[in-house]
Each structure stands twice: as structure tokens, then as C-alpha cells.
Amino acid sequence: MSDRTLRVAHVTEAPLGGVLTYLQELIPLQLEDARIASIEVLAPEVNVKALSSIESDRIKLRSFAHSRGSLLGLLRLALATIRVVRQSRPDILHIHSTVAGALVRCCLLVVPGRPKIIYCPHSWAFAREGSRLKNGAIAAIERLLVRVTDRIICVSNCEKTDAIAWGIPSPKCVVIENGIKSLTPPTTIDGYGSSAYRRRKKILFVGRFDRQKGFDVFAEIMKELQDSEGIAIGDFIVNRAETIEIPSNVTTLGWRSREEVEEIYSTADLLLMPSRWEGLPLTALEAMRAGVPIFASRAGGLKDVVVDGVTGRLFDLGSVKSIADLIRATDEETLREFGKSGRAHFLERYRADLMSKKIMDLYLEMLP
Structure with missing residues (x-):
């Protein structure tokens, strides 16, 4: 032209x-x-x-x-x-x-x-x-x-x-x-989101509390992981009347500004994304930018974003217990390496x- x-x-x-x-x-x-x-x-x-x-x-x-x-x-x-x-x-x-x-x-x-x-x-x-x-x-x-x-x-x-x-x-x-734009993670200790490791894993969910995003699956996984702490950012938009029992080890924070969410990423050990369908969710990119590992379903673009065994783990929806076991079996050193690799993958591609x-x-x- x-x-x-x-x-x-x-x-x-x-x-x-x-x-x-x-x-x-x-x-x-x-x-x-x-x-x-x-x-x-x-x-x-x-x-x-x-x-x-x-x-x-x-x-x-x-x-x-x-x-x-x-x-x-x-x-x-x-x-x-x-x-x-x-x-x-x-x-x-x-x-x-x-x-x-x-x-x-x-x-x-x-x-x-x-x-x-x-x-x-x-x-x-x-x-x-x-x-x-x-x-x-x-x-x-x-x-x-x-x-x-x-x-x-x-x-x-x-x-x-x-x-x-x-x-x-x-x-x-x-x-x-x-x-999404490149930012320096709030904490950069070893390139991993958490500033200190803890016995109880802090597991983050970000998004609408609906069927697409698999909030019901997140809740069931957290019931299995009573030795972990769940943080859910978001709220119901579609199907507000749907009844989902939120476990006692999950804290819901409602919608937060992008700046607040970035700060919360810095305290998380992993982002859990049990979606049923996706395009290419920006939430996953925000987690990688912050050096937070992603554990996600094999839904849509999540298969492209998450390199299984390198930046996090991919799983099939079906058995909640098997997903919980996958999270429980991943040690702190592995999570640290996932976080480093995820940050590098983001900078190179997203x-x-x-x-x-x-x-x-x-x-x-x-x-x-």
C-alpha cells in the first residue's frame, strides 16, 4: 500500500x-x-x-x-x-x-x-x-x-x-x-512467583465462576487438596443461580484490578485452569509473565500455551482425584523450574x- x-x-x-x-x-x-x-x-x-x-x-x-x-x-x-x-x-x-x-x-x-x-x-x-x-x-x-x-x-x-x-x-x-505487555514480576526470587515456599501450596483460580472456566472442577479439586490453600479471583456472571459449594480452604476475592491481580500472582505457587473450552486465555499469559506455573486442562489454546512438564502440567478433565494427585506430587523445586521456564516462554512468544x-x-x- x-x-x-x-x-x-x-x-x-x-x-x-x-x-x-x-x-x-x-x-x-x-x-x-x-x-x-x-x-x-x-x-x-x-x-x-x-x-x-x-x-x-x-x-x-x-x-x-x-x-x-x-x-x-x-x-x-x-x-x-x-x-x-x-x-x-x-x-x-x-x-x-x-x-x-x-x-x-x-x-x-x-x-x-x-x-x-x-x-x-x-x-x-x-x-x-x-x-x-x-x-x-x-x-x-x-x-x-x-x-x-x-x-x-x-x-x-x-x-x-x-x-x-x-x-x-x-x-x-x-x-x-x-x-500482553512485559512487566518485571513483583518478586523475582529465582524467577518464581512466590517469595517464600510454604508447606501449604497456594493455588490460584482467576476468571468467571462458570462452566466454561471449570470453577466447579476447581472447587472439587480443592476439596481433595485440604492440605493446600485456594484463592479464587472473579465471580459468577453466567448462571448466577448455579449452586457450587465452595470448600472451607478456598477464599473468594471477587473481581480485582489488573494491578491487584499481579500482586496476588506473586504469592501463588500455581495457577489452576480446569477450563472446558478456551481460545487463548490472557490469564495464562499473566501467570507466565509473573513466573507462576500453570496446571491446565487440554482445552483449546491452553494446549499451545502450557508446555507440559516444562512450564506446568496439562491434564484431562474427568478424574478430580487424579488432577489433585498430580498437583500434590509436584514438589517445590519442580514448581520453581516451571515458573522460570514459563517466564522465558512468555517473553519469547506472548x-x-x-x-x-x-x-x-x-x-x-x-x-x-
């Missing part, structure tokens, strides 16, 4: 969570790039406070009132997106998450002069739990919408493999793994600047 600068618009329907964190990591780096003239962000109102901390005269925030499952909220998103396209005429429309991806691309079928469209599902909906019929229907919609999609960003190799398996054309997909550069290269590739 020529030396002209780019106008970029990011659109998401996802409230809080991983997509918001992704945008908080990506957008400041994009604003440092002189080749980007302006960035617009269209997101639910609940995300505005976090995004408002990004200071630049080249960013414009637009919001809409929305809650998950609200048809009126989806209509507001559709109309707001059309306004962005018509008024601001972005060169790149970067869409995040399944709901926004489907809705916005459908709308643009009838909008003339559409921009180049880059879609990032942040975990395919058809690769989650559900009936074969339901997942097949979702995949069929995704295949149709590929026709108005210039590129699909898969956040892990596993996500691209799933896409191809369900009939998404491989040439449309590009793997750009998630990244930095935000690497992610941002690859996305910018993709933008440029899309334009004449």
Missing part, C-alpha cells in the same frame, strides 16, 4: 473479560504507530471506564447500552456500527467475538462501500460444549459470513485447526497469538508488542 495512514475501528459486544483486556493491550500499542491515523472503539457501556484510561487525541470511544441476551442491545450495536462505517469510513473494521462478528457482518451485507473486515472470534462458538446439530448450524453461519470477511485472526494454532475442521477456508485464517506488529502487518496486507 502507499504511505497513507490508516483509520481503524474496533467493534465488540463482549462485556468485560478477555476481549476487553485484549483491547487494553492492543490499542495503546496501535496508537504508538504513526501509520495509524485514528482509532474508534465501539463497545458496551460497561467497558467504557476501562477503555477511557487510554489517553490519546487519536482515539474515539462510542458505546451502547447492552446486556447479554438483549435483542434491543443487539439492535443498538447494529445501528451504531453502521454509523461508524458511514461517518468515519474506517479502512479496517476489526470485529471481536462471535456475537458482534455475526451481527456486524450480516449488517454489512447491505451496506455499500464496506471497509476491509478482520474478524477475531476469540474462541469459536462451534468448538464449545453443545450438540453436534447446534454446533453444525453455528459453523454453517460462520462459513457463509466468510464471504464478507477479509481475514480471520485465530488466537491459537488450535483455533485455526478447529476452523479448518468445520469448513472455514484455511487461506482466510491467520494465527496471531494473544500477547508479548503484546509481537502481537501488535503482526496485526499491523495484516492490516497493511489487506490494503492496496
Whole structure:
């Protein structure tokens, strides 16, 4: 393309969570790039406070009132997106998450002069739990919408493999793994998160207390590990009515700021991630950055992030006792080595600047 600068618009329907964190990591780096003239962000109102901390005269925030499952909220998103396209005429429309991806691309079928469209599902909906019929229907919609999609960003190799398996054309997909900014861990004793080892392992859970993240499995594992201490950061968002008995050796802290979570990582012996499906969770990258070992299920991008026996351990969901035994059998020296290796793996592969550069290269590739 020529030396002209780019106008970029990011659109998401996802409230809080991983997509918001992704945008908080990506957008400041994009604003440092002189080749980007302006960035617009269209997101639910609940995300505005976090995004408002990004200071630049080249960013414009637009919001809409929305809650998950609200048809009126989806209509507001559709109309707001059309306004962005018509008024601001972005060169790149970067869409995040399944709901926004489907809705916005459908709308643009009838909008003339559409921009180049880059879609990032942040975990395919058809690769989650559900009936074969339901997942097949979702995949069929995704295949149709590929026709108005210039590129699909898969956040892990596993996500691209799933896409191809369900009939998404491989040439449309590009793997750009998630990244977060590099920070010096709060404590750097031997490169391991804990400042001192303890007889009781401190086991951390970070995320929504829902079925996807396997909070129920975490609770059952902690019942087995009465000689360990559990810390759970997060809360119920989906299925608030679901009853999960939280063991007496688990302390729940609710949602905390990213800065607070970084401090808590420095006290943890390991992060436990018994997820049922994932894209490439930023929580895992935050743990590796802090030098904290990860014990995770073989779900989605976790298979890419965690190098089994090097940066942590991978396990199959099924036997809670076998997972607990795996944790119990891992000694302090091994955890220390996992933490060192995880920190090195993060610096080599999962930095935000690497992610941002690859996305910018993709933008440029899309334009004449």
C-alpha cells in the first residue's frame, strides 16, 4: 500500500473479560504507530471506564447500552456500527467475538462501500460444549459470513485447526497469538512467583465462576487438596443461580484490578485452569509473565500455551482425584523450574508488542 495512514475501528459486544483486556493491550500499542491515523472503539457501556484510561487525541470511544441476551442491545450495536462505517469510513473494521462478528457482518451485507473486515472470534462458538446439530448450524453461519470477511485472526494454532475442521477456508485464517505487555514480576526470587515456599501450596483460580472456566472442577479439586490453600479471583456472571459449594480452604476475592491481580500472582505457587473450552486465555499469559506455573486442562489454546512438564502440567478433565494427585506430587523445586521456564516462554512468544506488529502487518496486507 502507499504511505497513507490508516483509520481503524474496533467493534465488540463482549462485556468485560478477555476481549476487553485484549483491547487494553492492543490499542495503546496501535496508537504508538504513526501509520495509524485514528482509532474508534465501539463497545458496551460497561467497558467504557476501562477503555477511557487510554489517553490519546487519536482515539474515539462510542458505546451502547447492552446486556447479554438483549435483542434491543443487539439492535443498538447494529445501528451504531453502521454509523461508524458511514461517518468515519474506517479502512479496517476489526470485529471481536462471535456475537458482534455475526451481527456486524450480516449488517454489512447491505451496506455499500464496506471497509476491509478482520474478524477475531476469540474462541469459536462451534468448538464449545453443545450438540453436534447446534454446533453444525453455528459453523454453517460462520462459513457463509466468510464471504464478507477479509481475514480471520485465530488466537491459537488450535483455533485455526478447529476452523479448518468445520469448513472455514484455511487461506482466510491467520494465527496471531494473544500477547500482553512485559512487566518485571513483583518478586523475582529465582524467577518464581512466590517469595517464600510454604508447606501449604497456594493455588490460584482467576476468571468467571462458570462452566466454561471449570470453577466447579476447581472447587472439587480443592476439596481433595485440604492440605493446600485456594484463592479464587472473579465471580459468577453466567448462571448466577448455579449452586457450587465452595470448600472451607478456598477464599473468594471477587473481581480485582489488573494491578491487584499481579500482586496476588506473586504469592501463588500455581495457577489452576480446569477450563472446558478456551481460545487463548490472557490469564495464562499473566501467570507466565509473573513466573507462576500453570496446571491446565487440554482445552483449546491452553494446549499451545502450557508446555507440559516444562512450564506446568496439562491434564484431562474427568478424574478430580487424579488432577489433585498430580498437583500434590509436584514438589517445590519442580514448581520453581516451571515458573522460570514459563517466564522465558512468555517473553519469547506472548508479548503484546509481537502481537501488535503482526496485526499491523495484516492490516497493511489487506490494503492496496
